[in-house]
Amino acid sequence: MKDIKAEIVSVGTELLLGQIVNTNATWISECLAEQGISVYYHTVVGDNKNRLTTIFSDADKRSDIVFITGGLGPTEDDLTREAFQKLSGLEIIEDEATIIKMEQISAKNNRTMTPNNRKQSHTFKGAMVLKNSVGIAPGIIVDYNNTLWIFMPGVPPREMKAIMMEEVIPYLTRKLKLDAVIHSRMLRFIGIGGESQLEHELQSLISNQTNPTIAPLASEGEVALRLTAKANSLREADKLIDGLENKITAIVGQYLYGYDQVNIGQKVFDLLKEQQLTIASAESLTGGAFAASIVDHQGASEVFNGAAVVYQSFSKAKALNIDEKLLETHGTVSKECAEAMSSQVKLTYQSTIGISFTGVAGPGQFENQEEGTVFISICDQDNSYNTQKFQFHGDRKTVRNRAVKKAYEMVYYQLKRE
Template identity: 50%
Template structure:
């Protein structure tokens, strides 16, 4: 079964309000085992609304329309529906009584155009709107089930729960359940991940796999259907095992898990305490991990030393080192990590120094970043990067890379 959602309203296209209705409906339909294949938003223009309905009728089994059922001239859903479905509209007496009662109860005079809100299609299964005025409607037209709902989220949700979902469950004898899990990977690009999983992706049926890139990491959404939730979850678990057998070295967690949360868990597992020395990142690294519940068990503290003078006075970076190599250097990042471990009495120290931009500094281009790591009594290591983007992007990418480096070092 192919489901499509059409939202009617120019205000959506102008960005004045967000189309949260489509997101909510999609989630509920997925839970029913009726996946949504398409979202559309169309403005208040009769030809365009009718055209979107015409296209939907060609490709979908269930079409859910929200909005355009109000009293004004630009509420065109009924007009477009009449054109495409070949249905006349008439006044729905119970809805009209409810509208009139509302105005009487609130001591208001009802304008004549409000009668339009009670109009329904000929032969429609009418859903009483107890939260508003315009009723919902369901129409079976050939092989397509049409659902028309008000655009007000409160009204739409009430009608979906009380009328639309029970109708669909009864009409389609829904037996399948849909389950998804988002796997998170770091240290591998989207193209490399897809290459490693190409055989699985090209042969996917149930579950399906969808790579999704985000800042500094890659997600892989696994989606499975089954007659029961347990069956769908079992399919997800089997595919997840196969996926991790290929790219498990880069996997740090699923769904709501964050990279900083995983690093926190690894520090706790080892019994390590963490400290940081930050220059151009300005404390962003420690802020990310300190914001987690239970951070005090693994975080000792952080030192923000922005200028050369502060690096000398707070971190004890020798003047000769800064004079010879500069603050934006392999040598300075290494000494920052080493001295932070000693000054804060921690097992793990990470340091950040670099040029966020927009101008060059010490002969280094914007985006030049050095990240130092010192773990227990191991030899210190320093990694150099050249990040693209503006000042804020460089800082955020450096912080994410710091967590990535710690993750790969600590998990091994």
């Protein structure tokens, strides 16, 4: 199969002013990726005829298919057709079926059609008109200069989506006999250090790979690899990805915890459920963030008993019955305090596992500990402790997020061992 080069042009000054996000381009791209069509560029350009024409002229030279959204509405600002006419010289005509549809709607609502309204029916002579099942302005497909030009309304996005799903994709499938797919699988790793560490381990694999490709992605505290294969069928793509995955897991398999959308929180939640365990958290610097992330999961009550957010020294003593002398001797940011918290919360909330967080979110030091210092302690079914000290970097929010993520990592390895 020839590699089809597509690009997306989004028209609208409101995009350039930052008033709305260009989710249309994202949606179309995702849709095309599933069809095996490669998108090479997104361009956003304002409602300006000359600039639009220039962008169309660039697209004409480099792409096989150009998707254009926006600028097809009834106002004077809507100049997409006029700009394409300037490039192509194609005559603009009214689409009769659209005019009839508009007249019927106007009659129904006892309104008169303005000359502006008629503009929404405009298409190019010889073009194919695409039905808009949820709105007025139809889509348009023009085959011009060996490039396929596909025009769709930009707002509301549901009109573009309906035209894409009901008209454009079926048309392209017929026209291009699409039988290739691009398929991705995400491998998720935890505990491996960082993106560059993982890449270092896999360097030769990554640089020699072309199909499937390997793209490393880092998010706070964990790493993922996206394997993307291009093949003639989903099955074949899967097979290609399987082969590569085996090579990768031979090197770093011990860090792999899940696939695709399964994040580490979900994984821990599933393991707790499988092993019929319950957890409760004692949280100081995280302020309930661990608890709040667990109850995101439907059915949380099966594994989560509750949390004590003991943000003050006296609340640690009062709500969790932690010995005040221990707090005085060791301070609240200490291994001793973390372990008292994890065992006491386990007791108070009658869970099989207790986990605790105490540390310095910052900014600045606290009890002579650097900002970013965090103790996380697990008190397990047998009342034995796994307590670790970390040094995280970043602002308050980052430190807390890293702590929660690290806690999931610790619980994950603990449950995996059992």
